[in-house]
Amino acid sequence: MLGDYTLQNVVMGALLLGAISGVLGSFAMLRRQSLLGDTLSHAALPGVCLGFIMAGSREMGSLMAGALGTGAVAALMVVLLTRYSRLKTDAALGIVLSTSFALGVVLLTFIQGMNNAAQGGLNAFLFGQAAATLRSDLLLMAGITALALILVLGLWKEFKLICFDPGFARAQGLPVLLLEVVLTVMIALAVVVGLQMVGVVLMAAMVIAPAVAARQWSPRLEVMVPLAALFGMAAGVSGALISTLGRGLATGPLIIICVSGFVLVSLLLAPRRGLLWEAAFRLRQRRRLRQQQLLTRLYRQASWHGEPRRGSGRKLADDDCDPRTRRVVRQLEQRGLVGCHDRHWMLTAEGHEAAARILAQLEGRAT
Amino acid sequence: MSNRLHEPGLALHVEDLTVSYHGKPVLWDIDFDIPPGVMAAIVGPNGAGKSTLIKSVLGLIPPMAGHVTLFGRPYRAQRKRVGYVPQRSSVDWDFPTTALDVVTMGLYGQLGWLRWPGRRERRRAMEALAMVGMQDFAGRQISQLSGGQQQRVFLARALVQQADIYLLDEPMAGVDATTERAIVELLQRLRDEGRTVIVVHHDLQTVRCWFDWLLMLNVRVVAQGPVEQVWTAENLRRTYGGQIALLDGDTSITAPAGPAARASGAS
């Protein structure tokens, strides 16, 4: 199956797209510009249309040049709007996004009205048409990806610093604006890589999703960025392979579904940050507190009775206490901290020690 | 313009500095000097422009007018001699990085393009962390640190630069008393080594025992000079207006009982 020429192309394209969008998306997300990928990809649509109108055919080079051109204009608009108006970045991104997408759709309908035979499949750029990827397209995509990876490796510490603390970076003499422009232009280039594969509408997810998933798993930028690339590539290949299972299954959306799956799993399960992980952690914590609370209660009651290890005066037997206490007693019994004597629950020697330790700790903290 | 020195005897010299945001003046015609080897406090009410002043000194905000020199030269030429501690709230502490990593960032400027920090940089960063008592937290993710610990990491990032002038923006904000003491002692040690320490400070109670130079700011410079000369009820009133209710009864303000002295009874 992997011997299939088209599939080979699609898989390679998906790998390249996953790598570049994972890496650049990480930096965009950390600069709190997750929407940047969204805006730049929607801004690519009018560019693609303009490229088509000028070239008169679906020639990849001119389409990409057009996409890059309008992407650059959009990025410039965002920078100018945030700098010289009171708009916040997200509002500026939103405005530029919707304006350029509307422009793109208008151009698209205009082209469809031209009755040009070559227009066939131009609206594939909306959702991608991975199967149409050619070797020459791949070469271009590989070149762009390599350039982005080299730049990120070379400027790693600079990019890291402008994401974390741009003010400090400028005080250190770094050309922060220039570095930000470089990052933005590279994201526009990544959009060009994704154009053929997933299309302008879904490209945004490709930029954000691998980074969001990777952030869940690692507290180190040095791990997070490669991980994001890995997630992107894995999603790309999975999507490509799944699309071969049925006739006419679109590769692009499948890739996005796969990467969204990664995000979902990461949001739920990742240690420390995952929702389920956190819930489980809190549950364990609460159970431990309940046990400690019961231990110290028994300890206090035992010392009232003047007998070091005697349990509560009243029966703490199954039928006598509420289900929750009963459950906690069972847990403590399993841990060997309480035992049943004479139908009374009592602290064992270990339980006695444990309770004393807990109380000592509490007092230590209070002082 | 040549490279002739302008006021080389002063650690920091600010002349005619005016800064505005969206046409609203935030600093107006600021003139002040700070001699080398002092520990200076910048005080003023919220929104007085203290942070803006620090940022303008560092060239982060273009001024409408005026100029700044450090030991006689503009900031661009003295970058390596200046250490900067921004307000802690100015960054996202959920950023995926460790305490040691943040301190290493203080060396990025010296490291030059394309070079990755190596063992030597890490060792120096460790030393700086040890100076603020944070060596045991080197590998800790920064969101797992308390506010005081984060502040000390920021301080270590400036220390690692081994600067001659340190500019710190509210380094004692949201920090417990022990940490505050440790930070002050560290800063005083820096001063005793002959460095100049300039601190935006929010706690009027401690100004007189910790600092030896004072700049009172509220859009304009209200007063500047050695603390014992500048610390008067009149100056405090002119800086804080009616807002002042922060002084203990025993604060021995030398001026006749003015509004500030009366206000001080309230606290």
Ligand SMILES: Nc1ncnc2c1ncn2[C@@H]1O[C@H](COP(=O)(O)OP(=O)(O)O)[C@@H](O)[C@H]1O
């Ligand atoms: N980036 C900004 N854009 C617009 N106004 C600002 C900006 N930063 C500060 N200001 C305004 O400038 C004034 C001074 O701010 P700042 O220097 O932070 O004061 P301080 O540090 O003394 O509390 C405030 O009124 C604040 O609202």
Ligand SMILES: [Mg+2]
């Ligand atoms: Mg401030």
